[in-house]
Amino acid sequence: xxxxxxxxxxxxxxxxxxxxxxxxxxxxxxxxxxxxxxxxxxxxxxxxxxxxxxxxxxxxxxxxxxxxxxxxxxxxxxxxxxxxxxxxxxxxxxxxxxxxxxxxxxxxxxxx
Amino acid sequence: xxxxxxxxxxxxxxxxxxxxxxxxxxxxxxxxxxxxxxxxxxxxxxxxxxxxxxxxxxxxxxxxxxxxxxxxxxxxxxxxxxxxxxxxxxxxxxxxxxxxxxxxxxxxxxxxxxxxx
Numbered sequence: 126x127x128x129x130x131x132x133x134x135x136x137x138x139x140x141x142x143x144x145x146x147x148x149x150x151x152x153x154x155x156x157x158x159x160x161x162x163x164x165x166x167x168x169x170x171x172x173x174x175x176x177x178x179x180x181x182x183x184x185x186x187x188x189x190x191x192x193x194x195x196x197x198x199x200x201x202x203x204x205x206x207x208x209x210x211x212x213x214x215x216x217x218x219x220x221x222x223x224x225x226x227x228x229x230x231x232x233x234x235x236x237x
Numbered sequence: 238x239x240x241x242x243x244x245x246x247x248x249x250x251x252x253x254x255x256x257x258x259x260x261x262x263x264x265x266x267x268x269x270x271x272x273x274x275x276x277x278x279x280x281x282x283x284x285x286x287x288x289x290x291x292x293x294x295x296x297x298x299x300x301x302x303x304x305x306x307x308x309x310x311x312x313x314x315x316x317x318x319x320x321x322x323x324x325x326x327x328x329x330x331x332x333x334x335x336x337x338x339x340x341x342x343x344x345x346x347x348x349x350x351x352x353x354x
Contacts, residue, residue: 167345
């Protein structure tokens with residue numbers, strides 16, 4: 126199946142630092158979604174992107190839909206302890222029946 | 238957005254038995270999906286639950302093992318049949334809503350944590 130390459134796999138950062146993670150693919154996507162998952166919970170939608178080049182913010186989070194439609198990044202500014210969790214990118218392939226393909230996830234740990 | 242609940246939240250089952258997981262959405266959704274996730278791993282799509290017709294399964298998943306029902310626009314069930322320890326996983330239900338024409342968002346339930354002994 127299609128794959129999304131998400132990096133980094135894990136990050137250990139100090140509180141207050143900025144964080145960046147990204148997803149890339151060899152395929153073209155119509156939609157990019159970024160989710161956060163905490164232990165014992167389902168993924169929670171953070172940001173949805175629908176147009177190439179689109180830059181969208183949600184509080185301290187900013188995500189961009191790559192101009193080639195094959196990549197996306199998520200930035201978190203001024204991290205806080207509650208940012209801890211696993212962040213997943215998910216894309217909807219061009220021409221697909223709306224199923225999502227998920228990245229492998231980025232485990233974020235914020236040190237006080 | 239949509240709020241999705243799942244029952245049970247977790248279960249421990251014996252090998253060879255079956256478990257049915259329920260998924261309820263608080264509003265009508267266009268599509269419903271079932272995923273499987275190993276702890277700390279990514280999500281793998283099992284099938285798309287189609288309202289009033291047979292589910293559409295992804296490669297590696299079959300109806301006899303994972304029968305799915307979706308009798309209306311807000312409810313679906315997934316049965317894990319004839320379970321083995323390899324079926325131990327987190328099973329997640331999701332629903333897709335339309336934020337606008339061509340703009341769809343997918344929301345997830347909290348998951349069902351299944352352990353097969």
